[in-house]
Amino acid sequence: MMLTLLISGPKQPGNDIDVYLEPLIDDLKSLWVGIRGVYDAHNGEYFTLRAALMWTINDFPAYGNLSGCVVKGYGERRTRLPPGPWNLSRAEKREICNSFYGMKVPEGYSSNIKNLVSLQDSRLLGLKSHDCHTLMQQLLPVAIRSVLEKPARYAITRLCFFFNAICAKTVDVSKLDKLEEDVVVTLCLLEKYFPPSFFDIMIHLVVHLVREVRLCGPVYFRWMYPFERYMKVLKGYVQNRTRPEGCIAERYIAEEAVEFCTQHLSDVSTVGVPSSQKMGVSKPLSGCTNTEEVLPYIEQHMIHIKTAYPKFRKRTKWLQDKHNSTFIQWLRFKVQSELEEDNHGVSENLRWLAAGPNMAVPLYRSYLIKGIKFNIKAQDDVRTTQNSGVYLLAHTMQVASAKDKNPILSNMGFYGVIQEIWDLDYQKFTIPVFRCDWIDSSGLVVDELGFTLVDLSKIGHRNDQFVLASQVKQIFFIDDPMHRGWSVVLSMPNREYNDVIGDEVLGDVIIECEPFTRGMPNVDTFDELMGELGGQNIRGGCEDIWIE
Template identity: 95%
Template sequence: MVENGDRVCWKKKSIFFDLEYWKYLPVRHALDVMHIEKNVCDSIIGTLLEIPGKNKDGIAARLDLLNMGVKTDLQPKYGERRTRLPPGPWNLSRAEKREVCNSFYGMKVPEGYSSNIKNLVSLQDSRLLGLKSHDCHTLMQQLLPVAIRFVLEKPARYAITRLCFFFNAICAKTVDVSKLDKLEEDVVVTLCLLEKYFPPSFFDIMVHLVVHLVREVRLCGPVYFRWMYPFERYMKVLKGYVQNRTRPEGCIAERYIAEEAVEFCTQHLSDVSTVGVPSSQKMGVSKPLSGCTVSVVDQDLLNQAHLYVLENTEEVLPYIEQHMIHIKTAYPKFRKRTKWLQDKHNSTFIQWLRFKVQSELEEDNHGVSENLRWLAAGPNMAVPLYRSYLIKGIKFNIKAQDDVRTTQNSGVYLLAQTMQVASAKDKNPILSNMGFYGVIQEIWDLDYQKFTIPVFRCDWIDSSGLVVDELGFTLVDLSKIGHRNDQFVLASQVKQIFFVDDPMHRGWSVVLSMPNREYNDVIGDEVLGDVIIDCEPFTRGMPNVDTFDELVGDLGGQNIRDGCEDIWIE
């Protein structure tokens, strides 16, 4: 016990400080981001929805404000039978609580993203119940900022959104060290903003620990190396080994040794799968899952899919250049009209390539590969259609399949180089990268006799149905369909996304990305499956303080929320 005059500063000093090296350790304890994130999420959800046991507001919290001499207009008003608490900046009206719960209730997320959010919502009393650690993780990472877009005053709402942006940045699989100082400054400002709009009782030790998370990332590396998710999951596996509850340790040891022995044997046997890992869930596996029907498709659509495959095959690229030179030579008057040349190429390339490859095959030492020969011949007219397909461990469904399921696996995103025109009369478009958002309507497996290539036929959102708001959220209108002449994409090229109804703008949806499950595969500077989506707020980081103040303004000294019901306590 250390004393400072008559005041006791500390009640206990850890025995570890008796070690000579202990005071020199830069990290004496590793903070668990999983539990910090869960407790912060519980505090926010519990306070906003006034969940008993998790609500940080109440008579004691209001008396704290009165004793501190701040926000005195929020002090409790005592009556004969009930006590009235004026609504603060953190309180939601009954309509807003229903709005938040209805937003969560209507969310459909990809399979494996989280538990069914619908099962966590109680619409009768406007609460979220039974939140697990991973549920809180998905809420803080992406879902909560969307659900509260239409509630609270802007300053309080944006302060919560900034905190969600911070957790998303801190849990990223790749960390830019040069941005850690700015991230640390931003989280301090974020907590200061929360202090302006939330009661002091909200700021317990868990909220305070958020300040130290960036320092531990700087010293210890990315969060996913240190958080408790894998250990908690493995503890569940060990609990499943227990058959005799009077001897749990013996059951666990026996089952563990048996699995180790089987795992060792599989390393010396061919064509044997590892224990406990279904083959369908392994990363890198690509195969159809369900709903195969063979259909003779429209010839124009088949040519469109076949052309896309050709233009995205490396062996065909030299032939594309030759064909463009051939067109410019045959039509010298149009050699400077880029759009006309591209349209002419699209309509004639398939037939030209077939004759070109046939003529080369008739020559000795032609050098045409087997794959190119079958590609030039074209796919079979009878195309297998599937409802579900597994690509690199990620499951994709068609829209009709999602409509009857509780998950959403039909959203896709493609970053591609395309021609962009200023207007319909623009004859000289420019090539640039552009993001496309779409919904899978059909899954085709093009049959080239010796091999098959899966492609998606998608409804792509037109540029008129694409908006980016002030915080960087991408909003799409799923009813505005464009790019009718370019509907197909290779299944291996897309990234899975999902759409959540925007509570602020009816008829629009917020685009959210599916997190990457693979941590190790790296090509250059880009992590596979972790492609940055255009205008995604969670990868762009938080707005700086000046921008934040410009966006939200201030409450103007008004602490009591207008249009919000009083809180009555018996």
């Protein structure tokens, strides 16, 4: 016979447990009063039952009452647990939650982070698996930049960098050994700052993730996001809950047939069906094709300038400025002269480019190109998403100062915010261009962890604000909690598919996040930081933990 007795923890009787159990003992003594014995149904006879207490199962506080063990301490100093390097103060918890609450990410990147934050409880609620991956790979290292001591913060950042690296779409096999060594060091660093109870089997499994990548390939081929989302689509097919399999099969066959038929009716206008927002944007001309056709004329124009102005042949900056101001007129005259000479080498696209676009330019608030949606800044200000950040990698001149007459040609990165979206009409095709506010070089900093910080208030390059929509890459900015007025630049993953008319039901196009940096924080840095802290892991200025 097993008797279960539950005693409330904080208000337990303690050493007075005998008084608490006295009524139970009296009831047990009177249990057999007036009974001759215990009846054995198998043999059909009575017998005398003799019982003995074999053992008891107790929790840890009960040992202090039953065995005299020390479980509560001997004073106030023993009941106060000093904060460890992983503990956050109330102010730091509010700061992290406020950082998450103010984040605006591009459309389709993740859930709305603002809806996952409870400012009242300083907690994150309702996270899905994809949201956890997004936070771990990119958003968490930004949110904790101003909290914790540097050693503990850098150790967490190293773990985030590791997940960011193994979830990449392209894996460099030669770097997997180094990555495996780094994650072992990262776990050892975490053991220095986190309690033993933190290291369960899930933390240990991180060591084997690199081996899985080496044997099975990139991670995104094996995670379950597309299948979980497609199960939701199939669940929506069910109209008769008593026959779910039949509903799914019939609906799937019907959609297959309709999709096949619509391929033959793609050029037919629909009746009574409103057009999609994505249908209102005409197909843009590829920026690569445009550059290939105009590139020979750019070289010819540079030679023409050097010949016309021999005194400025060695002044690279002056030649480039002259080229920018006179190339359009020269190209129009050059193409016209070639057409008069019956030169059949001039393509039709080049003819329209030389003639110039229509002076009536339509403006858009949003534009979809290569599966990525871009918005102007005014549109983002009234929405919960951020789609106005752009990044351009250009081969251009690097000028040391205003007096530098011989700048160096190299690749430079430019960060900007879209202010206007123009759609230039060349009669036969259109070319979308963005007018952006580009960040000046004085407002661009890369810190020791590889984060790119920009000051959005420092606007530069006002003479060259336009860029082809096909040449930019989408980024987004998050307010830096460490440096007020600065923002951390994060990249939007590329989507490897063409423009598709219709909504993305599965939403499985986010397959990688751009890495912050090529490497991880050096281990020697941790030793230097611990030396600055005096080798102590006890945090100062943080609330103590009291043990009841």
